[in-house]
Amino acid sequence: MRPFVESFETRDKHKYIYDVETGTVVPDNDVLSLVIKKIGEDKKDPEISNELNRDFPKTIVEATLKFVRRWQAAYGGFLRNTSVLGHSHAVSEAAVYQEYDMGATYLMVLNLTENCNFRCKYCYLSEEYRFTRNRTESKMNFETAKEAIDRYFSYLERIKKKIPNKKAGITFYGGEPLLEFPLIKMIVNYCREKEPVPIVFNMTSNGYLLNDEISKFIVQNNIHLAISLDGSKANHDRNRVMPHGIGSFETVLKNIRKFMQAYPDYHDIGIISVFDVRTDLRENVRFFEENKLPRIFFISEVASSNTDYYDRFSREDFDKYNQTYEELLEEYIRAKQSGERISNYLEMFFEAPLSMTIIRLRAKDAKSKLVPYTNTCVPGMKISVRADGTYDICERINATFPVGDVEHGINTKAVCEVIDEYNKAVTKDCKNCTAVKNCPLCFAYTNGDRCFSIPDNFCKRWRKQQLMKLSAIYTILEKNSHAFDLLQNSLENSFAFNA
Amino acid sequence: MSHFRLFPDVILIEGSCKGALYFLTEGRVIQLGELESRIMSQLRIASIESACNDFDQIAVNKLIQSLVEDALGTIYSEDVYSESYIPNMPFELRGYLEPILIIEELSIELYPTDPYKIWTTNPKVVFQGCNSCIPTENPVKKDFLDTERLCSEIQSTAELEIKNATLHIGDLRNHENDIVSVIEILRKAHPEIDVGITTYPEEISDKTISLLKKIPNLQVTISFNAEVVEILSVLTQTCNSLSNAGIPVTLDAIFPHQDDVNRYSVVKDFATNFGYQLRTTEIIHSSTEYIYSIDRGKSRIEKTDSDAFYAKQRYSICQYGKLAINAYGEIGCCLFGKKTGSLERGIYDWLSNNEHRKGWESPKRCAGVCESCENRFACVDCALIEQISKTEPDFLKTICAYNPFSGIWEM
The missing domain is CATH 3.20.20.70 (Aldolase class I)
Structure with a gap:
């Protein structure tokens, strides 16, 4: 048996132990960590008591010993057998099919076009990233979309008999999907006629083409719209530019405002905001506070895999960014501790990364046996359809892992190969990792040229970040035990997918 | 200042008058007296020294000593945060991820x-x-x-x-x-x-x-x-x-x-x-x-492990x-x-x-006077009694003699 825990301290230097197996955080009065350590050294209880009774009250030592022993026996917590091996068996097509048969598929992403009216400098579908497709003139025709939808609906028709409350989604993606607005109209109309279960439509757009007609159609059909806006004019226009390098901020902001003015009660519109180390975070906090805009759905960092994007930044850029980050984090922690109102940008900036640690898996949360580690979905939960009808497992994965097409449906053999490759390359050491309950790696995060790999030093860095997140979370909880109640509620509601 | 905290597998549930400790690992429900319940409530938010000021010091120390001896909790020199064991993430998958x-x-x-x-x-x-x-x-x-x-x-x-x-x-x-x-x-x-x-x-x-x-x-x-x-x-x-x-x-x-x-x-x-x-x-x-x-007395309180405890928070075990x-x-x-x-x-x-x-x-915590009872996660009844007790609380007496407002079993 060896300890399977991590230790961290809050800002007030209070010590805690994170028990990996149960996902429980337990305060440490030094006795707890010493008891765990000594049991891990194979010492017997009388020996441990004798050693600790010199420095701590006997009753406290005895209580802690009893607690650790029962916790280990009942929940497998604190200590684990050292002979635990990683996941290595190959998955079968039958197992993949069984997963789909349990209703796993919930989203179809239609990549309507590979073209875009923007030339964002961090676009992962550009020369900036290795292995991904670049912009092309290729676009989906209605027949391809219809074939994909028919297949999807036929599956949902079958699944709703097992899951009467099944809901599903269709996402319009690109390139810029609004370049193909007539196609969107045809698809929505077709789906509304045929939908076997309530379908939620989503669209991710740069917002440049959002006009009165499109806005009206979006509202009439309750399409959940995510518009990319990186914040203030300076922050946005630095990266989100048109083909001739002209910034897109003014038009996008004007379109969003016009939409909000016309449909003030429409709440299924939100902002996606991307940042890098040169983003002026404080300016963005101010910008979103001063401008009445839709809520921010999420804020993400420019991806760092398979790209040299970050090479353009200087040491000073990183230092300045890190300093601002730390200052804002302190502001966020103080505000959460006291229950003060927090700006939407600040809250999303910190809460989204923290949320994965806050809602970490617990002892009895079972992941799919196909991909038991990391945060990845099971291929096929989401079907991303390219413009030519080829299936991918995600819109964010590169083009080297096709898993079927509209003509033949999902190729379970190809799915098995993808999973096997992933499990071999990425998850072989996960079982013994203390971040096993909240690892963010997935197919898209680790994909290379027909293979997967963990970015250099990722695991070590992530484990360190996890401890920093735990420290921030429990620093907040020490002063405000209800600080994250709303987050948990909103996460539960977000899964409800109200159509 | 020192602070008492329950271990994560021991949960204090407060009723209108008294409280109960749910010892999840052993499935035991430990009934607290009225004074003990008030002290425990205080210890949740204040130091041991503060509790000693507000209550009889001997009673506070005796309670803490007995809880530590029974390995239900321990003492910290700082005001630390403690959380309970939960077997699953605290939300259900609904809608498009519904099982x-x-x-x-x-x-x-x-x-x-x-x-x-x-x-x-x-x-x-x-x-x-x-x-x-x-x-x-x-x-x-x-x-x-x-x-x-x-x-x-x-x-x-x-x-x-x-x-x-x-x-x-x-x-x-x-x-x-x-x-x-x-x-x-x-x-x-x-x-x-x-x-x-x-x-x-x-x-x-x-x-x-x-x-x-x-x-x-x-x-x-x-x-x-x-x-x-x-x-x-x-x-x-x-x-x-x-x-x-x-x-x-x-x-x-x-x-x-x-x-x-x-x-x-x-x-x-x-x-x-x-x-x-x-x-x-x-x-x-x-x-x-x-x-x-069925017994209307204390034997109504069932063995309650973590699965039962959390199931009873969310569901009607009967229905x-x-x-x-x-x-x-x-x-x-x-x-x-x-x-x-x-x-x-x-x-x-x-x-x-x-x-x-x-x-x-429709868990029991939503049923009439049961929502005020510290034993609400440790007993189970026909849902019809729970339903009628919303409008006619007296009907609960047909099955349970406990009055959560007085903390007395009125047999």
Whole structure:
């Protein structure tokens, strides 16, 4: 048996132990960590008591010993057998099919076009990233979309008999999907006629083409719209530019405002905001506070895999960014501790990364046996359809892992190969990792040229970040035990997918 | 300053007057006295020194000492945050990530009759009526459900996972072929399903037994009037005949509460002697009648491990996973509870409109005075009593003598 825990301290230097197996955080009065350590050294209880009774009250030592022993026996917590091996068996097509048969598929992403009216400098579908497709003139025709939808609906028709409350989604993606607005109209109309279960439509757009007609159609059909806006004019226009390098901020902001003015009660519109180390975070906090805009759905960092994007930044850029980050984090922690109102940008900036640690898996949360580690979905939960009808497992994965097409449906053999490759390359050491309950790696995060790999030093860095997140979370909880109640509620509601 | 914290597998639940410690790993519920409860509440938010100022110092130290000695908690020199063990992430997947639906128990009422004249006594609650074949309402009211319609609806559920089904049959003798058809359709649609029937002893004849014998793996529950003195001799004969035919038997004793004689122990001894499992159904007419078959005292508090504790926070343990269709084609979670659907609209319509969740997700913490009771995650009752207690709190006294506002068992 060896300890399977991590230790961290809050800002007030209070010590805690994170028990990996149960996902429980337990305060440490030094006795707890010493008891765990000594049991891990194979010492017997009388020996441990004798050693600790010199420095701590006997009753406290005895209580802690009893607690650790029962916790280990009942929940497998604190200590684990050292002979635990990683996941290595190959998955079968039958197992993949069984997963789909349990209703796993919930989203179809239609990549309507590979073209875009923007030339964002961090676009992962550009020369900036290795292995991904670049912009092309290729676009989906209605027949391809219809074939994909028919297949999807036929599956949902079958699944709703097992899951009467099944809901599903269709996402319009690109390139810029609004370049193909007539196609969107045809698809929505077709789906509304045929939908076997309530379908939620989503669209991710740069917002440049959002006009009165499109806005009206979006509202009439309750399409959940995510518009990319990186914040203030300076922050946005630095990266989100048109083909001739002209910034897109003014038009996008004007379109969003016009939409909000016309449909003030429409709440299924939100902002996606991307940042890098040169983003002026404080300016963005101010910008979103001063401008009445839709809520921010999420804020993400420019991806760092398979790209040299970050090479353009200087040491000073990183230092300045890190300093601002730390200052804002302190502001966020103080505000959460006291229950003060927090700006939407600040809250999303910190809460989204923290949320994965806050809602970490617990002892009895079972992941799919196909991909038991990391945060990845099971291929096929989401079907991303390219413009030519080829299936991918995600819109964010590169083009080297096709898993079927509209003509033949999902190729379970190809799915098995993808999973096997992933499990071999990425998850072989996960079982013994203390971040096993909240690892963010997935197919898209680790994909290379027909293979997967963990970015250099990722695991070590992530484990360190996890401890920093735990420290921030429990620093907040020490002063405000209800600080994250709303987050948990909103996460539960977000899964409800109200159509 | 020093602070006392419970270990994560020990949870303090506060009631109106007192509290209880739920020791999840051992499944034990530890009742606290009124002073202990107040001290524990204080220790949640303040230091031990502060509690000693607010309460008798000796009492505070004695309580902490005993909790530490029992390894229920420990002492820290700082004001640390402590959280409870939770077996799963604190939310359910719904909507597009919803898992497949499992019906644990499908109850179907068929051809109800009222040989014990239950409905002529104007009952207020049929407690644990689901164990019996008592009519869910006065059976002379309406036309019964068409069996063909029922069979067609059962066939349509073939893709649903249904684990058990019980047919609650009044008039078995005149509808034997229909009953066999329903069972055959159930088994065809759900090959793994366990099927049982519940009927009156008067319905069991040699002819019935020879028919039931032909149905493999059928569990028969005999639902009898326990207040009829000579019933046990009739029952002996019926049970023997069924047992001789190789048909497993369970007993359901109906107590119509038509006199003041409590015959529960007699019936219980009978069941024990013959090795039959005994269930009960009791007809309650007023809040002054007590349930014969359950203890109203402290033994009501059940062993509560972490699974039970968290399940009881979210679900009605009585109704969870249940779907019931009465003889008129109305659908609900419980045969005797509120019906919110109909076979006319279909089972899928009822399920896809989330009607089942209304019953499944009515935990005891939402039931009348139970929400103020520290034992609310440690006991379980027929949901009908919980429902009626929302409007008529006195009815809870029929099953439970605890007054959470005084903290006293008022036996």
